[in-house]
Amino acid sequence: MATIHPTALVDPHAELDTDVEIGPYTIVGPHVRIGAGTRVAAHCVIEGRTTIGPHNRIYPFVSLGLPSQDKKYAGEPCELVIGARNTIREYSTYHIGTVQGGGVTRLGDDNWMMAYTHLAHDCVVGNHCIFANNAQLAGHVQVGDWVILGGFTVVHQFVRIGAHAMTAMCALLFADVPPFVMAQGQPAQARSMNFEGLRRRGFGPERIAAVKAMHKALYREGLTLPQADERIAALAQRYPAAHDDLALMRSFLAGVDPQRGIVRSRRGAEA
Structure with a gap:
């Protein structure tokens, strides 16, 4: 059975698998599904049509599944889907998709998401990525596997970042970053490949x-x-x-x- 702190507000229609832990003062909405072994800390908000896979670790003050900040969003039944074994640190905010972008915001497996990271509507992030503090994605951004975003990296909407790419701290991306490329600057420029x-x-x-x-x-x-x-x-x-x-x-x-x-x-x- 799931372990739910007495102060948490979990809707009776939410689906919590075995060994799920819900911390103090956390709110879980009626359309949320959480996989086995996932631990949600105190003061989190998980709303909307949000599916969270097994064995994730979600830290305090994280907000998942709220409506997108796209002014065109009109309440359609869009989703946020999070895979397995991700670490999502404090104050991160991941929104549901929009019908214009396919309806789903998606985070893959085994990602390390540091504090204050943001996934806007319809973003797709692969597996084994590392987002340092305050890495921010605007809507419709696509990120491949094994990508590393330095702290305070800001990504313009519709930009794509290829697998194994890396950005330096405070990079500002207006253009696509091909696989393997290391980028730095405002706006970002290619500096080398991620050889190490x-x-x-x-x-x-x-x-x-x-x-x-x-x-x-x-x-x-x-x-x-x-x-x-x-x-x-x-x-x-x-x-x-x-x-x-x-x-x-x-x-x-x-x-x-x-x-x-x-x-x-x-x-x-x-x-």
């Missing part, structure tokens, strides 16, 4: 060399994005062990909005 992070995740020398070659094509040869994509496609024969990494980059580049583009380095050409 890749090594820690088990990338071997050939895969690291392929990432370096992709960085060169994107940022060091003065190529347009279509030209860089052709250069990256040609790397497959040279780096067979990096087939999936090359495919990841090419898939990401195929989805870049020409009006938004990607973060560029000071020496890079425009798309």
Whole structure:
């Protein structure tokens, strides 16, 4: 049975799995579902059509599942879906989606979300990400797996951040960040690739060399994005062990909005 503090207000229609813990003065609404082993600390608010998977740790003063801050939202039955084994620290705020964005805001599995992080409506965050304090996503942002956002990173609406990318503290993102890229600045520029992070995740020398070659094509040869994509496609024969990494980059580049583009380095050409 779930353990609910006597001061908590849990709607009788909420669905709490086994071993769920609800702390003092926390409020849980009628459409909430919480998976086994999840612990919700004191003074949290979980409302709306919110589904939380198993074994999450939710710290005090977190707000989940409230209506989006989109003025077009008119009370439609949209959702917030949170996966498994996430840590969500104090004062974080994650809103439900909107019908214009598919209706679902989604956080994957095994993410480490520090204090004051914000997921606006219709954001999709992958797995194994780290958001440092005050990392903020506007609506419709997409974040791949293994992304690290430095403290006070601010992401404009509809921006995409590719897998294994990283931002420095106070980065301001108006353009897409391709996979593996490290970005810094206001507005953010590409500084390098996340080589140390890749090594820690088990990338071997050939895969690291392929990432370096992709960085060169994107940022060091003065190529347009279509030209860089052709250069990256040609790397497959040279780096067979990096087939999936090359495919990841090419898939990401195929989805870049020409009006938004990607973060560029000071020496890079425009798309």
